[in-house]
Amino acid sequence: MTEILSQYGLLLLVGQFPDGPIGGLALTLLMSVAALLLAFPVAVAVAIARTSPIPAIRRAAAFYVTAVRGIPLLLIIFWAFFVLPLVTGVTSSPEITVICALVVYEGAYLGEAIRAALEALPKGQTDASRSLGMSYTATLRKVILPQALFNCLPSMMNQFVLIVKNTSLAYIIGAQEVTFSANSINAQLLTRPFEVYFILAAIYFILCYSLSRLSRVVENRVLRKRSRVTNQPITETPSLARVPS
Amino acid sequence: MIEFINVSKWYGSHRVLHDVNGRVERGEVVVICGPSGSGKSTLIRTVNRLESINNGQIIVGETDVNDRKKSVNRLRSGIGFVFQQFNLFPHLSAKDNVALAPITVRGLKKGEAYDRALELLDKVGLKSKADAFPGQLSGGQQQRVAIARALAMNPPVMLFDEPTSALDPEMVGEVLQVMKQLASDGMTMICVTHEMGFARDVANRVWFIADGEVLESTTPSEFFATPRHPRAQKFVADIRAH
Numbered sequence A: 001m002t003e004i005l006s007q008y009g010l011l012l013l014v015g016q017f018p019d020g021p022i023g024g025l026a027l028t029l030l031m032s033v034a035a036l037l038l039a040f041p042v043a044v045a046v047a048i049a050r051t052s053p054i055p056a057i058r059r060a061a062a063f064y065v066t067a068v069r070g071i072p073l074l075l076i077i078f079w080a081f082f083v084l085p086l087v088t089g090v091t092s093s094p095e096i097t098v099i100c101a102l103v104v105y106e107g108a109y110l111g112e113a114i115r116a117a118l119e120a121l122p123k124g125q126t127d128a129s130r131s132l133g134m135s136y137t138a139t140l141r142k143v144i145l146p147q148a149l150f151n152c153l154p155s156m157m158n159q160f161v162l163i164v165k166n167t168s169l170a171y172i173i174g175a176q177e178v179t180f181s182a183n184s185i186n187a188q189l190l191t192r193p194f195e196v197y198f199i200l201a202a203i204y205f206i207l208c209y210s211l212s213r214l215s216r217v218v219e220n221r222v223l224r225k226r227s228r229v230t231n232q233p234i235t236e237t238p239s240l241a242r243v244p245s
Numbered sequence B: 001m002i003e004f005i006n007v008s009k010w011y012g013s014h015r016v017l018h019d020v021n022g023r024v025e026r027g028e029v030v031v032i033c034g035p036s037g038s039g040k041s042t043l044i045r046t047v048n049r050l051e052s053i054n055n056g057q058i059i060v061g062e063t064d065v066n067d068r069k070k071s072v073n074r075l076r077s078g079i080g081f082v083f084q085q086f087n088l089f090p091h092l093s094a095k096d097n098v099a100l101a102p103i104t105v106r107g108l109k110k111g112e113a114y115d116r117a118l119e120l121l122d123k124v125g126l127k128s129k130a131d132a133f134p135g136q137l138s139g140g141q142q143q144r145v146a147i148a149r150a151l152a153m154n155p156p157v158m159l160f161d162e163p164t165s166a167l168d169p170e171m172v173g174e175v176l177q178v179m180k181q182l183a184s185d186g187m188t189m190i191c192v193t194h195e196m197g198f199a200r201d202v203a204n205r206v207w208f209i210a211d212g213e214v215l216e217s218t219t220p221s222e223f224f225a226t227p228r229h230p231r232a233q234k235f236v237a238d239i240r241a242h
Helices: A001-013 A024-050 A055-069 A073-088 A094-120 A123-131 A134-153 A153-175 A178-189 A193-226 B040-046 B071-078 B094-104 B112-121 B140-153 B169-184 B196-202 B219-223 B231-240
Strands: B001-011 B012-025 B029-032 B055-060 B079-082 B159-160 B188-192 B205-210 B214-220
Touching: A001 A024, A001 A193, A001 B079, A024 A055, A024 A094, A024 A134, A024 A153, A024 A178, A024 A193, A055 A094, A073 A153, A094 A134, A094 A153, A094 B159, A123 A134, A123 B071, A123 B079, A134 A153, A134 B071, A134 B094, A153 A178, A153 A193, B001 B040, B012 B040, B012 B214, B029 B196, B040 B159, B040 B188, B071 B079, B079 B140, B094 B112, B094 B196, B094 B219, B112 B140, B112 B169, B112 B188, B169 B188, B169 B196, B188 B205, B205 B219, B205 B231, B214 B219, B214 B231
Parallel strands: B029 B188, B029 B205, B079 B159, B159 B188
Antiparallel strands: B001 B012, B001 B055, B205 B214
């Protein structure tokens, strides 16, 4: 395994770079970060639209979410890759295509997670804010969203991790990210798929695990500031299990 | 200052407010009492349009509350509202809770808003807790911060919706004390409350509501001594029984 790493490590990390386009883990990270940064505002907008006081906006957002939820991500990627250029006349790189598909896809899922958090806040929060004369928008910005987004940090993290893992589908349309790199290494070695794909799995795992660690750090820091709840790590034995039987 | 003219409200076929009429003069304290489910909270929430009405008119100052041409945000910023459940913003410190609306709605400079917030927290006896978060405060302290927050917009009118009902008994006094102070400063107040001691000591008038109707509107001494309506008589007798 170490020889694979020493021989192909660079290919896994940055692809053909600097002789060719950037690829490998670096491209995976770039695509993930881009998709995440773009999907987040889309998701917030979707969540706000889903809870809008205006029925037409609510219905439009509900249609979008239902439609996206009913279609596999792979299909959205194919559509973006094959159909969009036919319609718009512009061909975009596989990387951009996948980022767009992920934003459309995760906008719906992440949006639903955020909507649930918006609706879970006590109605009294809105009442209190509005009774001070704060507008609908100011209430969302200053009172509702800061609380809701923090409360749904765990489910947002779920979706963020999914974004990272789903960038692997990009290899199908030819983006040379880390799965693509692993595939070509496997094609060269031919006899060692177990090791190659184990390395690939480890890379994804480390990436996603650090993301969830990061979210826990953020969560604990905020909680400690408010000292609302003790900052016990979630990994502790659930209280139910500790009760002697 | 505040006037209800034939105010009615239905939830479907259920009538929650039934031709409510009444006036609250400037500087007056009115206590609304009555059995639970009688429409007290609904009535007080119609004053700043947290609840809509189906019929009649509510005037606050010069403004028709339900006039769609008037800005509801401007109306609300001139009416302080204190909730049973405090409803402080848990992600903000006490000081930030108080300063948020003046900064956001009135565009006050931060320094100015925080000076004023500290002044108000001092007034409710919580200057030392300015940086505490709601989760670190007791119920009584939270409610006093909530009163300071409502006062931050300098409203000429304050509405209290059962401000002590969610409190442990030993914390009721500190909140009532703040409300008494406000009343003696000349604040116009409507309070939905079960604190009959407060009604007796502070209120100018008591409105007794049952089934969405104002059955009695009188002075506290008369209300407790000689209630006229049978429902009011029963209510006063039930309170006495404690």
